[in-house]
Amino acid sequence: MTGRAHRDSEADRIWQMLVGLVWETRGEWRRKVSEATALPFSRVRILWRLVDEPKTLTQLAVSTSDAPATTVAVNDLEDRGLVERHPHPDNRRAKLVSLTPAGRRLIESARRTVRDDAPPAVQQLSKTDLAHLRRILERISSSER
Template sequence: MPDDAPTADVVWAQLTHLVMDTRDSWKRAVTERTGLPFSRIRILRRLRPGPLTLNQIAQATGMDAPATTVAVNNLDELGLVVREIDPTNRRRKQVSITAAGRTILTEAMATPDPAPSAVAALSPDDLRTLHALLRKLEH
């Protein structure tokens, strides 16, 4: 296959590689700023739209069930989440983010996240093109 006709899978691999390989410094900065392991922030982000069960949290974060329970217990002890009975199934509990959890999450998301050097080095025309393509993918 010629370089000028990459498949969607090849382009996706390039995008994910760029993002995954450049986020560690931001994750460390978030951890330093909030005092929470990044896994806790990831849980709070998943809870922002609404309550989830422990199983749903585990699936959404890619964590195993025991690690999810430990993390949620920690967030609960810190007052950042609360467990409540699921109104659709009283045998299950849902986890919700608290106001304090939203405050921590807002602080975490306000952590500066500068573009990786490869993106910062793009010309203004290339940045406009990339921006237009990414906006197209968002919709």
């Protein structure tokens, strides 16, 4: 095995460990978020994507699921008064989806109500290990942008 292939294999194993850790710890949190908002988590995820700025349906579809499912979800959220669509200022064919005040209140309430603490294994890391982990994750995050 070449050095490159060995490194890739180790990177893949570490990635799978990270993904497994996240997947194993998110189910309960997602259930609590859905209970707090009375919405399926897929709808809440769309609302969260809109907190910082409006997005087009295409942008939402890329970051959440496929286009038809995103359209159905946005229609539902619009019917509930949580999002609204406006013409895109630079693209006549696109609509921007943004949070309504009610949608923003719902997300703020969920954030206050449902804690999103790190799992115990992460909380038990030393300050040095946490600093290393932060540095590594920031490096990975900045290279993905």
